[in-house]
Amino acid sequence: GAGVSQSPRYKVAKRGQDVALRCDPISGHVSLFWYQQALGQGPEFLTYFQNEAQLDKSGLPSDRFFAERPEGSVSTLKIQRTQQEDSAVYLCASSLTVGQGTEKLFFGSGTQLSVL
Amino acid sequence: QKEVEQNSGPLSVPEGAIASLNCTYSDRGSQSFFWYRQYSGKSPELIMSIYSNGDKEDGRFTAQLNKASQYVSLLIRDSQPSDSATYLCAVNTGKTSYDKVIFGPGTSLSVIP
Secondary structure, eight states, X not given: OOSXXXXXXXXXXXXXXXXXXXXXXXXXXXXXXXXXXXXTSXXXXXXXXXTTEEEEOTTOOSTTEEEEOTTXXXXXXXXXXXXXXXXXXXXXXXXXXXXXXXOOOEEOOXXXXXXX | OOSEEEOOOOEEEETTSOEEEEXXXXXXXXXXXXXXXXXXXXXXXXXXXXXXXXXXXXXXXXXXXXXXXXXXXXXXXXOOGGGOEEEEEEEEOSOSSXXXXXXXXXXXXXXXX
């Protein structure tokens, strides 16, 4: 596609439910990032994929958070047993190459998760 | 200490004025610096990148980098109401083999007509 696509755009979950958020990056982009953005804050790094390999998951808040990119394209961020503090916008970003230091991140529109 | 810090804002300037946005970072080895603009309810978009000390100009925008002071700034000349947004400073520390970008908390800018 022309840009990074995320779905759903909005998700409301009851506390304790599991959710799955999808990211479809720009075709051919090697790098894929997930960020969490709380209201009024900057994006916080969650995890990074280089093709299908998850090279960095240091930002995942707890073991309830899990991400995958099995074929090196579409990625899914799964949150188990959602809590109210998980309410945020989840942003996916992709970039063409790796380790150039200059790469522009292309962001999707995000998924706004509200946990009631 | 946060890795990337910015003026808390919000910052209000009249139309036509210069808006000055500031950012400091903690990792002295950081190599690449970015300014992203985020309109309310939208995703961030890159507006400037800078890699070496000094100024970089692009239209009404000027990014300034001082690695010795660990300081990055963004100047917006002839501010327009359409510039009203949150400006995110972002840094690639260069510590990883990939382009790990860390964002600051953002500064909200309002340009008053």
